[in-house]
Amino acid sequence: MAESNAGDETGRLRLDRRARRRQETTEEILDLATEVMTEHGVNGLTLAEVARRLGVQTPSLYKYFPSIGAVYDALFERAAQQNLDALREGMARGEPGLDSLTTGLEASGRWVLKNQALAQLLFWRPVPNFEPSPAAFAPSKEIAGIQQQAIVEAVTAGQLGPDAFEEAGYMVAILIKGVLTQAMANEPHLDWGKGRYTPLFPKLLKLLPAAYPPART
Amino acid sequence: MAESNAGDETGRLRLDRRARRRQETTEEILDLATEVMTEHGVNGLTLAEVARRLGVQTPSLYKYFPSIGAVYDALFERAAQQNLDALREGMARGEPGLDSLTTGLEASGRWVLKNQALAQLLFWRPVPNFEPSPAAFAPSKEIAGIQQQAIVEAVTAGQLGPDAFEEAGYMVAILIKGVLTQAMANEPHLDWGKGRYTPLFPKLLKLLPAAYPPART
DNA sequence: GTCTATACTCCGATAGAC
DNA sequence: GTCTATCGGAGTATAGAC
Missing domain, CATH: 1.10.357.10 (Tetracycline Repressor, domain 2)
Known part of the structure; x- marks a missing residue:
């Protein structure tokens, strides 16, 4: 309640920005997943390979999707x-x-x-x-x-x-x-x-x- | 050369029998592989699963096929x-x-x-x-x-x-x-x-x- | 031709520190 | 939201005893 007085507007903008950033990352994951399927077949999709291409460790993807x-x-x-x-x-x-x-x-x-x-x-x-x-x-x-x-x-x-x-x-x-x-x-x-x-x-x-x-x- | 005097006929029969048995096993492997693909998808075929169904250990299959x-x-x-x-x-x-x-x-x-x-x-x-x-x-x-x-x-x-x-x-x-x-x-x-x-x-x-x-x- | 044992690689998923 | 560490499991394939 008493943390920041930056005002409603800034707060909402920050939330929107975070939501937008999250949405962008989600889309990027799906784009990379499509690339992997194109190269290795539909069944060749693995979260590990997507994580490598995203430049991130595999467990991080579980913040965006609960399972493959x-x-x-x-x-x-x-x-x-x-x-x-x-x-x-x-x-x-x-x-x-x-x-x-x-x-x-x-x-x-x-x-x-x-x-x-x-x-x-x-x-x-x-x-x-x-x-x-x-x-x-x-x-x-x-x-x-x-x-x-x-x-x-x-x-x-x-x-x-x-x-x-x-x-x-x-x-x-x-x-x-x-x-x-x-x-x-x-x-x-x-x-x-x-x-x-x-x-x-x-x-x-x-x-x-x-x-x-x-x-x- | 001097191992067995059982004669050509017996020798050939034995070879034929062995070859036939080998052929039967080969066909059985392919039948089981088809079953596995039917249940788990074409990509779901694994030699381990075929071996389980054949009642044999996985490495034995490599006597019949050099690779999956x-x-x-x-x-x-x-x-x-x-x-x-x-x-x-x-x-x-x-x-x-x-x-x-x-x-x-x-x-x-x-x-x-x-x-x-x-x-x-x-x-x-x-x-x-x-x-x-x-x-x-x-x-x-x-x-x-x-x-x-x-x-x-x-x-x-x-x-x-x-x-x-x-x-x-x-x-x-x-x-x-x-x-x-x-x-x-x-x-x-x-x-x-x-x-x-x-x-x-x-x-x-x-x-x-x-x-x-x-x-x- | 069967087995055991093993080397190797990879994956999905979770726990917990930061 | 990222990381490290880890569990648990799967698979291909080879080496070597029997």
Whole structure:
């Protein structure tokens, strides 16, 4: 109570600064963890290696995360959020319906190829005994909803027949995951749009009307 | 030279028996390694755990494999060979062309869903610092050739246009990998033909003629 | 071909001084 | 919030007796 008379303002600023500094360190830990996963595989992440790169001793990291599982969880959530953002931005660049879905998934694919370690954590679940928390999983659920909404708009616009409601979302997921799996396994150093697989994606999405033909007008 | 007069026949039988016993143990090690990967993930394979399950001390395994990398290599080769066998058998049950390709890839998909740990080793390369040897990779190369051959037959039979030569093999790879990736990530306990993804595979392959329309006759 | 013993390296996590 | 020290455990691999 009687320690410092510097005033409320300075006190709050100091707290804010500390909170901000802590937040920055937390983000840096996650950045370094992503680097380690990129070099040593998703399972090759260790707190010891992150600590070395941060220039700090391993136990210090436990002031920021209670366990390595918590680090994975934060990585999962951040990755899902970034992928969701990429999808949203990409979809905004296209006309509602199949066009928007195409530009959105291409933007999502670009993010995946530039963040392959995070994408593996997100899509393939390669870490035994790690299950993302509900909070970390929330953005992933939103992605599925957004894609289904695009299908609905494509049906409304007459681009797809009404039988697309049930199945087309799964088909779209198959197509984008197939393209990305092949690209990551066989051409991991190429960006989206290069190589043998990702350029085929627009062609694949254009096949959807053949699978779910709209009623002729 | 002058050790035993039991005769050539007995000597050869003894050698054969020893060789057979050694081969059996080798196979058992690979079976147990597959079990461990199924339970603990592909990266969760350790020689210590395999030794425990075999009822033997860890160093004994080094009489059969010089390193854990050699175990991964043998697993990779065996998996690729089994998958190739499944594809061949499945293709033999269909008419040459797209029909054969469909039945073959469905049989391959059935094998994958029943051997998911091996399939991950085969398709996703989740083990850092492990590259399959050329010998282990040979069956995988043959699979690509067989699929391309089926495309050629489909074009010859007039099911696909000639522009399929270049691209359709990659498209087929995208489709089967997409279906399997989604099934393994979201419905790993379901067999082929069940769930939301694998039943869509025939429908997807039937879209190929829409992508590469044959010349009208 | 099996064992014991061991060298070596690494990791996650906690306790407690500062 | 950082450090040192430490516990407890795991793994790969080798040496050498039997």
